[in-house]
Amino acid sequence: MKNILIIGCGLIGSSLLRSIVVKKIAKKIFVYEKSKSNIIKIKKLKLPCEVISDFKKIIPNVDLIIFCTPLSEYEKIILKINKYLLPKTIITDVGSSKEKSMELIKKKLKKGIFWTSSHPIAGSEVSGPEHGVKNLFHNKWCILIKERNTNEKHLRALSKFWKKIGSRVAIMDSKKHDTVFSMTSHLPHLIAYNLVKTATDFEKQKKYELIKFSAGGLRDFSRIAASNEIMWRDIFFNNQKNISEVIDLFIKNLLSFKKDIQSKNNKSIIKKLINTKKVRKKIIKLKQDINKPDFGRS
Amino acid sequence: MKNILIIGCGLIGSSLLRSIVVKKIAKKIFVYEKSKSNIIKIKKLKLPCEVISDFKKIIPNVDLIIFCTPLSEYEKIILKINKYLLPKTIITDVGSSKEKSMELIKKKLKKGIFWTSSHPIAGSEVSGPEHGVKNLFHNKWCILIKERNTNEKHLRALSKFWKKIGSRVAIMDSKKHDTVFSMTSHLPHLIAYNLVKTATDFEKQKKYELIKFSAGGLRDFSRIAASNEIMWRDIFFNNQKNISEVIDLFIKNLLSFKKDIQSKNNKSIIKKLINTKKVRKKIIKLKQDINKPDFGRS
Numbered sequence: 001m002k003n004i005l006i007i008g009c010g011l012i013g014s015s016l017l018r019s020i021v022v023k024k025i026a027k028k029i030f031v032y033e034k035s036k037s038n039i040i041k042i043k044k045l046k047l048p049c050e051v052i053s054d055f056k057k058i059i060p061n062v063d064l065i066i067f068c069t070p071l072s073e074y075e076k077i078i079l080k081i082n083k084y085l086l087p088k089t090i091i092t093d094v095g096s097s098k099e100k101s102m103e104l105i106k107k108k109l110k111k112g113i114f115w116t117s118s119h120p121i122a123g124s125e126v127s128g129p130e131h132g133v134k135n136l137f138h139n140k141w142c143i144l145i146k147e148r149n150t151n152e153k154h155l156r157a158l159s160k161f162w163k164k165i166g167s168r169v170a171i172m173d174s175k176k177h178d179t180v181f182s183m184t185s186h187l188p189h190l191i192a193y194n195l196v197k198t199a200t201d202f203e204k205q206k207k208y209e210l211i212k213f214s215a216g217g218l219r220d221f222s223r224i225a226a227s228n229e230i231m232w233r234d235i236f237f238n239n240q241k242n243i244s245e246v247i248d249l250f251i252k253n254l255l256s257f258k259k260d261i262q263s264k265n266n267k268s269i270i271k272k273l274i275n276t277k278k279v280r281k282k283i284i285k286l287k288q289d290i291n292k293p294d295f296g297r298s
Numbered sequence: 299m300k301n302i303l304i305i306g307c308g309l310i311g312s313s314l315l316r317s318i319v320v321k322k323i324a325k326k327i328f329v330y331e332k333s334k335s336n337i338i339k340i341k342k343l344k345l346p347c348e349v350i351s352d353f354k355k356i357i358p359n360v361d362l363i364i365f366c367t368p369l370s371e372y373e374k375i376i377l378k379i380n381k382y383l384l385p386k387t388i389i390t391d392v393g394s395s396k397e398k399s400m401e402l403i404k405k406k407l408k409k410g411i412f413w414t415s416s417h418p419i420a421g422s423e424v425s426g427p428e429h430g431v432k433n434l435f436h437n438k439w440c441i442l443i444k445e446r447n448t449n450e451k452h453l454r455a456l457s458k459f460w461k462k463i464g465s466r467v468a469i470m471d472s473k474k475h476d477t478v479f480s481m482t483s484h485l486p487h488l489i490a491y492n493l494v495k496t497a498t499d500f501e502k503q504k505k506y507e508l509i510k511f512s513a514g515g516l517r518d519f520s521r522i523a524a525s526n527e528i529m530w531r532d533i534f535f536n537n538q539k540n541i542s543e544v545i546d547l548f549i550k551n552l553l554s555f556k557k558d559i560q561s562k563n564n565k566s567i568i569k570k571l572i573n574t575k576k577v578r579k580k581i582i583k584l585k586q587d588i589n590k591p592d593f594g595r596s
Binding site for chain 1: 423509575
């Protein structure tokens with residue numbers, strides 16, 4: 001590719017930028033970023049890109065546009081760039097929720113233009129271009145969304161792109177995507193936020209200092225619950241239906257655990273606790289985590 | 299101290315053994331371990347201790363006995379050692395739940411003998427003597443339980459002991475202990491188990507492969523949910539009342555999150571998500587975790 005435009009250069013955008021440079025995928029990288037403080041950081045970090053403020057001259061010469069903004073920014077930007085887009089321009093995004101955003105894109109994107117959505121399963125609890133790392137996507141899954149109206153040529157090009165970045169590519173439709181990730185990513189984040197909220201409520205209620213004793217488990221959830229609030233609000237709102245369904249299933253199971261505990265149902269609880277261990281083994285076998293025990297990070 | 303007896307030499311017992319040796323706290327360490335496979339491991343690892351099978355000769359000469367078994371083993375062992383115990387013998391345990399076990403101890407322990415309970419806030423998802431590490435307790439909190447009938451001299455000696463091991467000591471009664479840790483440790487573990495169970499149920503229901511995409515959040519919970527099932531069953535059963543209370547608070551908050559998501563209540567959800575970030579900062583300030591971002595362990 002010759003030219004790539006990254007729209008939104010936070011943790012994910014700047015990690016992509018770094019990966020593209022290292023893998024020599026593009027001759028030139030343009031960056032559009034609305035946050036002034038992020039632009040100052042990008043310049044201070046000397047990230048190898050040209051920060052642009054006007055789409056007009058750039059977009060007709062760009063081969064690939066990657067949206068790395070929160071989902072709630074898509075509409076505004078689509079309306080700004082629509083008139084410069086060409087059918088050959090490959091457009092993708094890295095959003096974590098797909099059905100609602102694909103509906104919006106279908107409605108707002110100029111007719112005859114293609115959008116091929118991506119979702120790299122990578123991230124961190126920190127935000128901003130200063131935290132980007134070049135190997136963020138290495139060996140991680142990247143989901144590509146394929147629907148009835150997907151441009152197959154663009155899909156193939158994107159698949160090649162993500163593989164060059166170092167990712168493993170899986171293809172599914174947006175409905176399946178949102179179902180899978182409501183469970184493997186959206187619910188875990190919501191649960192982490194909710195646990196930390198519950199702990200602070202409980203601390204106020206009991207008037208005990210308890211956060212200081214959080215090394216016994218709470219600590220690990222607090223890391224996940226420190227993730228970017230705008231990004232996660234957008235994901236929760238966009239994937240509302242699936243998330244509501246997994247919340248209900250989660251509560252049903254939690255009440256069953258509560259019943260086991262209150263009735264001291266040894267057989268039932270031991271079965272549950274042992275089965276989760278098996279899932280851990282599966283996750284390690286699938287290379288979604290490593291087998292090094294964690295004794296706390298210190 | 300001259301002689302220390304560790305009863306139960308798994309992850310915690312063997313880590314204590316290693317710490318005691320490094321810090322030169324005792325002249326001799328005796329180990330009582332009921333699992334034959336653990337005894338083989340202890341010998342293979344050449345852990346510097348004498349494995350005993352008979353308490354009679356040893357206990358009268360021991361200054362400190364540390365129970366490192368699951369809570370459900372206490373009664374059996376107390377009944378075995380009762381007749382050899384002396385009022386000067388310092389007895390402690392490292393159990394994660396206190397009220398119920400203190401009741402049991404009060405009932406079963408020979409009159410005139412003192413038990414001063416400890417709870418080092420340290421552990422891992424792995425079990426067994428082969429996973430013990432000498433610095434497991436370093437800079438971690440160790441809670442000492444003080445009740446009306448606590449032997450002050452033993453309490454002071456134990457406080458000194460844990461400080462030598464490298465821990466920070468906090469003192470509270472068993473009621474407060476069980477309330478605090480129901481929230482900071484027991485609920486997080488239960489939630490992790492429940493999340494992994496919900497994911498496997500959901501996978502079966504949808505007939506999707508989804509565990510393979512667990513790097514987006516689920517993975518981190520699966521680590522916690524791989525902890526020892528006997529230990530956690532005992533904790534859940536022993537601290538049943540407090541755990542039931544925090545489960546209810548957790549569900550109440552989760553339903554409020556669900557309502558925010560379904561009604562797209564921007565103000566309410568953003569407030570919640572931002573507040574949890576503040577807790578993260580507090581946890582780092584309190585040195586319960588480090589500030590290094592996590593990009594997944596690979």
